[in-house]
Amino acid sequence: MEKHYEQEKSLRWQAWYDLTRGRLLAGLVRYTEYELICNLVMRRGPLSNISRVQIRPSATLRAGAGMQAVAAEAERLLKRCLEKNAHTPWAYLAQRELDHPMGLEFQQFTAPPSRPRPPISRDGAPGSARPKSNPSPVIPPRL
Numbered sequence: 001m002e003k004h005y006e007q008e009k010s011l012r013w014q015a016w017y018d019l020t021r022g023r024l025l026a027g028l029v030r031y032t033e034y035e036l037i038c039n040l041v042m043r044r045g046p047l048s049n050i051s052r053v054q055i056r057p058s059a060t061l062r063a064g065a066g067m068q069a070v071a072a073e074a075e076r077l078l079k080r081c082l083e084k085n086a087h088t089p090w091a092y093l094a095q096r097e098l099d100h101p102m103g104l105e106f107q108q109f110t111a112p113p114s115r116p117r118p119p120i121s122r123d124g125a126p127g128s129a130r131p132k133s134n135p136s137p138v139i140p141p142r143l
Contacts, residue, residue, distance in 0.1 A: 015081055015090040022077035022094065026102055029071045032063045033104040041106060051111040058105035071102050 001017075008014055037055060047053065061068050081094040 011084075015085045015088065018077045018081035018084070019090045019094050022074045022081060023097055025070050025074035025077070026097055029061070029063070029067050029074065029102040030104065032067050033061065033102065036063055037104055037106045047108065049110055050108045052109045054107045054109070055104050056107065057101040058103040059101045060105070061103040074102070 005014060005017060008017075034055070041047070041053075061071060075098065078094040078098050082091050082098070085091045085094075
């Protein structure tokens, strides 16, 4: 496509090509990274005793040399779009894509179990239990 790209007279088409192909390739890398992380987590087994998981952008790619080449091509196209079309919507979108790394990392967090609360007495002091029956007043319906 580079041969056709150089022969293209429309600067608008060149900007569109660089941005669109760069974004599609970056999306492919991110999707592949996400799929890889999900597969790794599923192989590990159920996520027991985990309070929260988080998947965040990372500069490190896990998907191998093939995806690193795709990521490099995406970055090259997006940077070319940025350089050749400064101060345009294409440059804005290319910069936005470049601001977020294409790799992903998985983090899991475990919160300690909560401690049981001591019973509270009627006067609010801890130590003695509240009486079991504390009926709320019954309010008759309005007619």
